[in-house]
Amino acid sequence: MEKCHTRYNILPILLKLLIGAPSGFLARRDYANIPDHFIPNINEIAMTQLMRFPTSVKRDLAIDTWMHKHADQLGAIAQRWFEVMRACGDDVREVLHDGHPTACVDDAAFSYVNVFKAHVNVGFFRGAEIADPHRILEGTGKFMRHVKLNSSRDVDADALRKLIETAYIDMKRRVKAEASLTSR
Numbered sequence: 001m002e003k004c005h006t007r008y009n010i011l012p013i014l015l016k017l018l019i020g021a022p023s024g025f026l027a028r029r030d031y032a033n034i035p036d037h038f039i040p041n042i043n044e045i046a047m048t049q050l051m052r053f054p055t056s057v058k059r060d061l062a063i064d065t066w067m068h069k070h071a072d073q074l075g076a077i078a079q080r081w082f083e084v085m086r087a088c089g090d091d092v093r094e095v096l097h098d099g100h101p102t103a104c105v106d107d108a109a110f111s112y113v114n115v116f117k118a119h120v121n122v123g124f125f126r127g128a129e130i131a132d133p134h135r136i137l138e139g140t141g142k143f144m145r146h147v148k149l150n151s152s153r154d155v156d157a158d159a160l161r162k163l164i165e166t167a168y169i170d171m172k173r174r175v176k177a178e179a180s181l182t183s184r
Contacts, residue, residue: 049143050174051109051125053102056093063094063101070115077120077149078113084161085111088168103168110171111164119153121146122160124167126174131166134159 067079078101085103086092093104100114109125124130127137127145134156137145147163149155 050178052107053095053097053104053109054107056095056104056107058093060094060096062096066096066101073151074115074120078115081122081160081164082113084164088165089172091172092168105168105171105175108171108175110167119148119150121148122164124163126167126170130163130170132163136160136163
């Protein structure tokens with residue numbers, strides 16, 4: 001009896017795409033015998049990697065409480081930069097995630113602040129993928145980056161403001177692209 005269909009092992013391909021294989025790592029030979037309609041679009045996979053918070057709201061009272069609890073000098077730094085995030089656009093929502101204020105485009109997180117013993121982090125959920133011409137971002141993760149602030153460490157305020165705006169615009173683009181993929 002002849003087989004009616006062929007089984008294709010696309011798991012190795014999916015793994016390479018999902019782990020962010022370097023350019024050229026996924027060669028056509030890896031999937032030469034698999035029809036094109038079985039090969040996932042890398043842009044479709046990348047767009048589904050957004051950190052979503054469906055409980056985000058326009059103004060979260062839990063964040064106001066958090067700010068009140070962090071009323072010291074470091075808390076003032078965190079509040080200043082979270083206000084910049086809030087002011088990015090009418091579609092900015094917020095949520096207290098993992099104990100720190102998080103700003104979202106609709107429900108997709110783009111930035112956060114967090115207070116530590118000696119510093120404040122202004123973080124970016126897709127920071128590894130946004131332009132940082134002043135090279136103020138820190139971190140080595142696959143997606144996230146942060147700027148470390150404290151009262152004795154100067155940072156270029158305009159550069160940080162631009163990073164926040166860039167992260168907001170980038171996430172807005174990602175949300176729009178994801179919506180267009182799901183509406184097909």
